[in-house]
Amino acid sequence: DAGITQSPRHKVTETGTPVTLRCHQTENHRYMYWYRQDPGHGLRLIHYSYGVKDTDKGEVSDGYSVSRSKTEDFLLTLESATSSQTSVYFCAISKTSGSTDTQYFGPGTRLTVL
């Protein structure tokens, strides 16, 4: 969907290690998002980007940083992973069609922090 890929798809890491997740899109969309999904919490926005080098915090940004040096790539970094960051991470882009701004999601990355 909308040419979005995420890597890695699965990762197991240890507490205290840095982790970087990558989101890649092929359609030059301006807006990109990182969400985490946990049982009982739905989708929570971590960070989003509205252009190259333009990013802003979402509702659960503590412990995460992002970078967007190219339109097609949006990186999410966990500076020092904690067990509370075990989650499924989704990247999304926003696509405008007429008057509708729709989000298209990548396949997700399942991260386990031991």
Added chain:
Amino acid sequence: GQQVMQIPQYQHVQEGEDFTTYCNSSTTLSNIQWYKQRPGGHPVFLIQLVKSGEVKKQKRLTFQFGEAKKNSSLHITATQTTDVGTYFCAGPGGNNRLAFGKGNQVVVIP
């Protein structure tokens, strides 16, 4: 920020029966979107409602936007096993963001 509440959070539905899931906001929404996530998958856009009282149908799915534009519902008739998954509603969150509800997880009993 903008919040949308979904009820119920979980539903078990017998195959062949109908069910409804609801989405409520404390403030007026300019539009509401619905997404579906299959087990193990990612959320997929279903529909957007914009007008007060709007009703849209997609085969067995009927989406409605309330007259006051503060609530929305998704009604599924003759539930099939393919309807299993989590249904999310989302309202505008400002700055091209969406505010997602926590979702309604639907389990279909054969």
